[in-house]
Amino acid sequence: MLADYHVHCMFSDDSWYPPEAVCEDAWKQNLDEICFTDHVDYGIKPDWDQALTAKVFDGQRVLNVDYDAYFPCIEELREKWAGRLIIKTGLEFGVQTHTIAQFNSLWERWGQHLDFTLLSIHQVGDLEFWTGEFQEGHTQQEYDRAYYQELYDVATSFEHWSVLAHLDLIKRYDPAGPLPFPENRDLVAATLEHTIAQGKGIELNTSSVRYGLADSQPAREILELYRDLGGTILTLGSDSHTPAHLGAYLRHFQRYLSELGFKGFYTYDHMVPTFHAFE
Numbered sequence: 001m002l003a004d005y006h007v008h009c010m011f012s013d014d015s016w017y018p019p020e021a022v023c024e025d026a027w028k029q030n031l032d033e034i035c036f037t038d039h040v041d042y043g044i045k046p047d048w049d050q051a052l053t054a055k056v057f058d059g060q061r062v063l064n065v066d067y068d069a070y071f072p073c074i075e076e077l078r079e080k081w082a083g084r085l086i087i088k089t090g091l092e093f094g095v096q097t098h099t100i101a102q103f104n105s106l107w108e109r110w111g112q113h114l115d116f117t118l119l120s121i122h123q124v125g126d127l128e129f130w131t132g133e134f135q136e137g138h139t140q141q142e143y144d145r146a147y148y149q150e151l152y153d154v155a156t157s158f159e160h161w162s163v164l165a166h167l168d169l170i171k172r173y174d175p176a177g178p179l180p181f182p183e184n185r186d187l188v189a190a191t192l193e194h195t196i197a198q199g200k201g202i203e204l205n206t207s208s209v210r211y212g213l214a215d216s217q218p219a220r221e222i223l224e225l226y227r228d229l230g231g232t233i234l235t236l237g238s239d240s241h242t243p244a245h246l247g248a249y250l251r252h253f254q255r256y257l258s259e260l261g262f263k264g265f266y267t268y269d270h271m272v273p274t275f276h277a278f279e
Contacts, residue, residue: 001276002250003033003267005090006118006165006205006237011038011070012092013045013062015241019073022246023081029247033086033267035116036074037237040064041094042102043126065091071113088268090116093161095154096124107160116268118203118237119161121169124150129173140176141183148187156194162268163235164195166205168218178214181221192226201233201266201273202226204257206249216256227261233273234265254278 004026009019019036026034039045045064046053054061071089078087091114095103124146127134135143147170155164167188171178181188195202208217216223236253240246254265257278264277 001033002029002031002247003035003086003236003265003276004031004238004240004247004250005035005037005088005116005235005267006092006203006239007034007036007246008038008092008239008241009036011036011065011073012241013039013057013060013064017240017242019077021243022240023077023085023087025243025246027081027085031085031247031250033088035088035090035237035268037090037092037116037118038065038070039092039094040103040106041122042099043096044123044128067110071110086267088115089113090118090162090268092118092120092165094120094122095158095161096121096126097150097153097157098125100154100158103158103160111160115270116163116235117161117271118163118165119155119158120165121147121151121154129170132173132175135174140174140179144170144174144179144184145187148184148191152187152191152194155191159198161200162271162273163201163203163233164191165203165237166207166217166239167191167202168222171219172211172213172217178219181219185225188222189225189229192222192229192231196226196229196231199233199273201235202231203235203237204253205237205239206253207239207245209249210245216253220260223257223260223262232262234262235267236265
């Protein structure tokens with residue numbers, strides 16, 4: 001079975017990919033299941049009803065998902081593709097400690113429509129990683145530690161999530177290269193222990209290949225720690241934004257996880273995980 005559980009389309013501010021085309025491409029690739037996980041990043045992006053307050057990037061306003069259009073669109077696709085492709089409804093929550101209340105309100109309004117949610121840390125204190133704002137003026141040890149502390153604080157204070165997405169994301173945007181894992185092992189271990197205790201999981205994000213990372217994301221050492229702590233719930237996602245990304249390297253990383261001793265991966269339905277054994 002092949003399931004891509006990190007898929008973006010034009011409802012994300014950083015993708016133009018039409019959702020119908022995503023489904024067509026997934027079917028052509030013989031994917032069995034996909035989950036749309038478009039971006040919500042309170043703190044740096046407003047909702048659609050507050051568009052005039054949004055930042056403008058490349059001539060377009062940067063906004064969160066248009067929920068009123070998003071959920072009906074995916075439901076319509078789910079019905080259209082029934083029997084050929086399983087389509088699940090998700091969101092990628094880019095949470096910060098000071099935006100938790102907004103995400104709780106979002107959940108109260110729309111949670112009944114969701115099968116799955118990714119918990120991501122994309123910025124801290126509204127400072128972006130990909131632009132270098134967050135790292136500026138700090139040592140590698142300082143910004144790495146601040147990232148993992150925010151991850152722990154959010155994961156333990158916010159409950160409406162399924163798995164931790166690309167949980168060592170900071171290394172993707174670190175000009176100094178990855179910091180040795182032991183430097184932040186304590187915080188990572190504490191975060192994983194909480195994850196396991198809450199019956200939640202982590203994601204293996206296959207985009208490490210296209211970003212040219214030397215290791216998987218999360219890194220092998222983190223996956224081994226998760227395994228040794230008793231963690232079993234894993235999803236695989238391409239973090240796709242374009243046709244070239246969709247479904248990339250899923251089979252390769254299934255084999256990789258199997259070699260590390262994991263027995264299978266998970267999909268979700270109404271926030272409940274289902275196990276699928278590796279072949």
